Amino acid sequence: AESTISAGPSSARSTTSSSASPEPATAAAARAVVALVAERLDTAPEVAAAKYHSGQPVEDAARERTVLDTARTAAERDHVDPDWVEAVFADQIEASKQAQTALLDEWSRYPDRAPAEAPDLTTTVRPTLDRITSELVSGLARLQDVRDDPSCTRDLRRAARAVHVSDAPVQQALPTAIEHLCTVGPGH
Numbered sequence: 001a002e003s004t005i006s007a008g009p010s011s012a013r014s015t016t017s018s019s020a021s022p023e024p025a026t027a028a029a030a031r032a033v034v035a036l037v038a039e040r041l042d043t044a045p046e047v048a049a050a051k052y053h054s055g056q057p058v059e060d061a062a063r064e065r066t067v068l069d070t071a072r073t074a075a076e077r078d079h080v081d082p083d084w085v086e087a088v089f090a091d092q093i094e095a096s097k098q099a100q101t102a103l104l105d106e107w108s109r110y111p112d113r114a115p116a117e118a119p120d121l122t123t124t125v126r127p128t129l130d131r132i133t134s135e136l137v138s139g140l141a142r143l144q145d146v147r148d149d150p151s152c153t154r155d156l157r158r159a160a161r162a163v164h165v166s167d168a169p170v171q172q173a174l175p176t177a178i179e180h181l182c183t184v185g186p187g188h
């Protein structure tokens with residue numbers, strides 16, 4: 001049956017279309033970015049495992065510079081604010097080190113909880129991180145348009161609460177990882 005649009009008052013069409021609201025776009029962009037942030041942070045146990053077995057320190061300043069430079073270059077290519085992208089990636093690095101430090105501390109106190117094996121950092125984990133870098137910059141290109149919206153922080157927190165990560169030290173580092181994603185709210 002064809003629907004007929006009656007001119008009666010009960011079916012009066014609203015002059016404001018629901019698609020005019022910025023909210024859904026903000027929520028969707030926030031969810032996509034938080035999923036990538038969580039995926040990146042969830043590599044911390046593997047990175048920590050590699051370092052536990054190799055004895056390498058958590059911090060690798062040269063690698064950090066490479067990560068930040070790669071993110072900046074991708075931002076410029078995708079027309080995203082490079083300073084914002086660099087600040088967001090600095091948070092990702094900080095959050096990863098926070099989770100790694102907590103895990104290594106736990107494993108040194110309770111060696112039976114330490115992973116028996118570790119993936120290779122250079123050939124396995126870092127290539128994964130590099131793939132996420134480019135995906136995250138694309139996600140930030142979408143979030144950029146709504147990062148000033150008052151709803152950005154709320155949508156981000158909501159997405160962060162709903163996201164699943166592997167363990168408590170990773171979960172605890174999430175607030176650090178989302179700190180500068182929106183231009184209003186925490187950190188501003």
Ligand SMILES: C=C(O[C@@H]1C=C(C(=O)O)C=C[C@H]1O)C(=O)O
Binds near residue numbers: 047121129
């Ligand atoms: C993840 C690592 O640990 C630290 C965190 C980094 C990151 O999040 O990209 C980079 C270098 C390290 O300071 C790593 O060594 O690859």
